[in-house]
Amino acid sequence: MATLKDVAKETGLAVSTVSRVLNSRGYISEETRNNVFNAMKKLNYQPNEMARSLSKQTTNTIGVIVPHIRHPYFAELISNIESAANSRKYKILLFNSKDRDEKEIEILDMCNQNRVAGIILCSGTVAMNKFDKINVPLITIERNLEKGTACVECDNLKGGRLAAKHLIELGCKNLVQISGVCGNYMPADSRETGFIEVCEEYKIAHQELKTNETQYNVGEYKELIEDVLLNNKGVDGIFASSDLIAAQILQVCAKLKIKVPQQLKVVGFDDVLVASLTTPTITTIHQPIKEMAQMAISLLIEASNGKIVPSKTTLPVSLMKREST
Amino acid sequence: MATLKDVAKETGLAVSTVSRVLNSRGYISEETRNNVFNAMKKLNYQPNEMARSLSKQTTNTIGVIVPHIRHPYFAELISNIESAANSRKYKILLFNSKDRDEKEIEILDMCNQNRVAGIILCSGTVAMNKFDKINVPLITIERNLEKGTACVECDNLKGGRLAAKHLIELGCKNLVQISGVCGNYMPADSRETGFIEVCEEYKIAHQELKTNETQYNVGEYKELIEDVLLNNKGVDGIFASSDLIAAQILQVCAKLKIKVPQQLKVVGFDDVLVASLTTPTITTIHQPIKEMAQMAISLLIEASNGKIVPSKTTLPVSLMKREST
Incomplete structure (x- = not known):
């Protein structure tokens, strides 16, 4: 895979100059900028998100924990969480907890180890004290949690x-x-x-x-x-x-x-x-599953940027009349 | 968050010794090992997966791309892929492509930037040439792809x-x-x-x-x-x-x-x-969705370890008789 060095070599510029173009730092002429972007395209250079994340000590990844992915409610919820995350340039790491305590602890450790930006928890059985370990925003959906950052519910x-x-x-x-x-x-x-x-x-x-x-x-x-x-x-x-x-x-x-x-x-x-x-x-x-997913993502991103967010947000429900009544 | 240095300080050992314990390298006495693990527990030290991944230039993360998470078939498939990945200590980054070409290109770039170990693609419309950029194993499920590493299908x-x-x-x-x-x-x-x-x-x-x-x-x-x-x-x-x-x-x-x-x-x-x-x-x-998911994960891990894998694997189907016939 092409590195920053390869791009520098291709353009004849210093690595530091290429890096400045990539991070939009300092004055760079239009010509230099174009040269760098053309070389990146030619070499299929992909910035290394891991290296960026390491220096920031966080990622643009959100851990999503549900008890059962195949349950139609969670499938719908995950789908909407992924869309909402994606529109804010975040990715989701998805975990099936099957509501087993030991599995949930393992997942929380994985989230910590991967320096997720935050966690969305829709799973029911995790004991409160397990969350002492978590030092990123924790947003719950339809789940009470004393130690969570914020909870999103429907009415x-x-x-x-x-x-x-x-x-x-x-x-x-x-x-x-x-x-x-x-x-x-x-x-x-x-x-x-x-x-x-x-x-x-x-x-x-x-x-x-x-x-x-x-x-x-x-x-x-x-x-x-x-x-x-x-x-x-x-x-x-x-x-x-x-x-x-x-x-x-x-x-x-x-x-x-x-x-x-x-x-x-x-x-x-x-x-x-x-x-x-x-x-x-x-x-x-x-x-309102779509709106609940969007709300959870917004709260998580705001909280991870150090903003104070509402601890509980309740979204409205409505009666959908069909043939069974 | 506690670092390797904090663990060293707590135990009175050198950072290099702690690192050797963590990576099981060289001779370490039982006592030292226990000291380190106790200190890790006390300080809630979590190894930084990003740092490890950066030095290996890969992760234990698998990119999973489906057209529609909410579709019952894909919900079931994702659930099984997550379970199979988890049992091999891999995590999944999940993406909804909604079968839109431009979204899929964006996702592939994201996978590259995050140095995934491989990609499982269940999405239908990606044009072949898009995969020129991918330099990790690409496993497709129920999807033909000239440039894929391996394809898993049912009969x-x-x-x-x-x-x-x-x-x-x-x-x-x-x-x-x-x-x-x-x-x-x-x-x-x-x-x-x-x-x-x-x-x-x-x-x-x-x-x-x-x-x-x-x-x-x-x-x-x-x-x-x-x-x-x-x-x-x-x-x-x-x-x-x-x-x-x-x-x-x-x-x-x-x-x-x-x-x-x-x-x-x-x-x-x-x-x-x-x-x-x-x-x-x-x-x-x-x-056999469960078996197809397990097969896809196995093939991906083997291929990422440089092994030659079958380019096509077909799993058997059966008639499930219920009330509609």
């Missing part, structure tokens, strides 16, 4: 309220909510809170069910859903805390010959690709 | 044959195949070839349709599918070249009140998450 409470209100306005009298993982307190828990608030306001029968961690990690909820539907014959509306769960409710309904939306109405959460690929398509709460 | 021809055979054995007499993007020659085109071969062998009526690039980039095929079903009333089986297309066939059938699988049987391709999330679930050709 989960409002989302739960919108879902309940929509089901009630369509005439449902007996509601069920199925939420993600029990145990860890997560921002997504507010979806349930909002749902309960509205059910209480309207005096509508409601119950809340939580999936377990194995179900979450495998993404398989059908057994639980079948139990719910067989043991609660009067249920006429379900609010699922992800489109992945909602899609599986539709499958169980088809198996049990329950007509959606005639006999049972279903509302999901996230508004990822799968919500518009099912039959019927899924009415859902739209998370 | 697309066999996949097309399996799909056609399955539909014919179930009694279909009038088949349609809907394939990805027309234009560029891609390994996936062999799915159509295999499909046609079997239809001809069994003397079954068949026609092949191609989606266009806009449909591929947006992932929206419903209009095309509705046209096909309205203008070809006798069609009783469709082989779609992705599960994404197959899911949309199910949606159009629901709209047109065509019963699947009773009136129309549908076979997809890929076996990604969405194939088991639809109602009915999708019979599909299983791509």
Whole structure:
């Protein structure tokens, strides 16, 4: 690979002059500048980002940690994070944590060793004290973290309220909510809170069910859903805390010959690709994933430049009406 | 952040001794080794990967380029590439090319500037001559590339044959195949070839349709599918070249009140998450995505160590029978 020296040799200029052109330092004539750029092109000279990064002791790389890349929500989120990072000339180092504690520690070490400019964490189980080691901005998405720099969330409470209100306005009298993982307190828990608030306001029968961690990690909820539907014959509306769960409710309904939306109405959460690929398509709460990704990148870059950033940013959600209600 | 000097100071040893411990060079007593590791732990010393990489002029980072991270096939593939890379102590720099030529050139430059150990390319439109600049191993997945180091594919021809055979054995007499993007020659085109071969062998009526690039980039095929079903009333089986297309066939059938699988049987391709999330679930050709990802990582690491690797590796596919047939 061509070096700065090769470019200097090709142009007959001193290495220091070529370096000044590259870093736009001091006075350089138009002619010299053109000579250098032509030689760079001819020799396919690529500045060595590692050398630059070493002298700056940081990189324009962002570590992104998610539990499951293949989960449609995270796939959508990563896609938007990459686009937002790219538009600011940053790159992403992507890690699958699968929510395993020891894997997350390893990843944090890797991020440190590679002098990332910051970390975006969407993974749930990392214990707080693990972050003592991190000395770059840490931005979380839909994840509480005492020691994080900033957290980006969607308005989960409002989302739960919108879902309940929509089901009630369509005439449902007996509601069920199925939420993600029990145990860890997560921002997504507010979806349930909002749902309960509205059910209480309207005096509508409601119950809340939580999936377990194995179900979450495998993404398989059908057994639980079948139990719910067989043991609660009067249920006429379900609010699922992800489109992945909602899609599986539709499958169980088809198996049990329950007509959606005639006999049972279903509302999901996230508004990822799968919500518009099912039959019927899924009415859902739209998370502004694109805007959340852009916000996380902006916060990270500002914080890494030493600016004070808001510790929590909540972006609005909306009801996306489709065929399941 | 603690440096090598700080570790030396803490232990009272020379910097060169600490460095020897870190790099396992020469004789070091057990006691010295323990002292150094304890001091590293205490000071939270993280070796600077950038400095190491600079002296080696390469990194343990792999550039991964896909057209659309959010597409279920690529999400699944990236997830498996990350796992395979991680188990070999490599990291991935992920890029969304959205199949735009100028974006891909920019990404290749970024990979060069960051001295990646190699590149895995799953993106379709990069013109051949762009790769003249690349001087690290370039592994393609499901993508022909004259100048690549090695290409990993699934047995697309066999996949097309399996799909056609399955539909014919179930009694279909009038088949349609809907394939990805027309234009560029891609390994996936062999799915159509295999499909046609079997239809001809069994003397079954068949026609092949191609989606266009806009449909591929947006992932929206419903209009095309509705046209096909309205203008070809006798069609009783469709082989779609992705599960994404197959899911949309199910949606159009629901709209047109065509019963699947009773009136129309549908076979997809890929076996990604969405194939088991639809109602009915999708019979599909299983791509060994995990094994393809592992193979790509192995080939890349071997090639970067100067070994000769096979220029093309084809992995087997299988029929995954579900409810749509």
